[in-house]
Amino acid sequence: EADIYQTPRYLVIGTGKKITLECSQTMGHDKMYWYQQDPGMELHLIHYSYGVNSTEKGDLSSESTVSRIRTEHFPLTLESARPSHTSQYLCASSDPRLNTEAFFGQGTRLTVV
């Protein structure tokens, strides 16, 4: 099983609150990703990082932001949560030097009320 961890697993929070979803991996992978999984199940890439101090927006526009200060850590932040942010957020990592696949964490299910 892949060593990539997301916390919290579940989060219910009120509108307007600032939240940070944590993602850590112990595999030393350079590339990390955040995907959003909507109720219809489809996954969409919202952020990715090639390494420390590198972040890019993905295919799906998101009001969230990310940072990559350490290789193993890739947190996602919402400055002011809204009900439209309710979704499942999945973090993943990969290492192209080893030709490895994308490994996913178990996800954080966020509900904004």
Added chain:
Amino acid sequence: QQQVKQSPQSLIVQKGGISIINCAYENTAFDYFPWYQQFPGKGPALLIAIRPDVSEKKEGRFTISFNKSAKQFSLHIMDSQPGDSATYFCAASIAGGTSYGKLTFGQGTILTVHP
């Protein structure tokens, strides 16, 4: 723009039957096609993957068939078991370079295998 289309949305098969899920892609630059399996409450996990230099890849009961000219690929699960009940996603990406790992997913198929 939906670049990977997956069907069916849901599939019910009997134990021992064959499950077939189909995907079609549009971007001819895609050259890596993985299938992911996701159980409730879990993140997706890689099941099997194929590159376009082969037309078929088999791992145990799971087989990917790939048709480059038609831009289609499919997952076949032989001797389907109740433990195979999960959501299956096809995906596509450009292997290598800066695009590696950036997956474009299909819409997912909920597979239910009845005992």
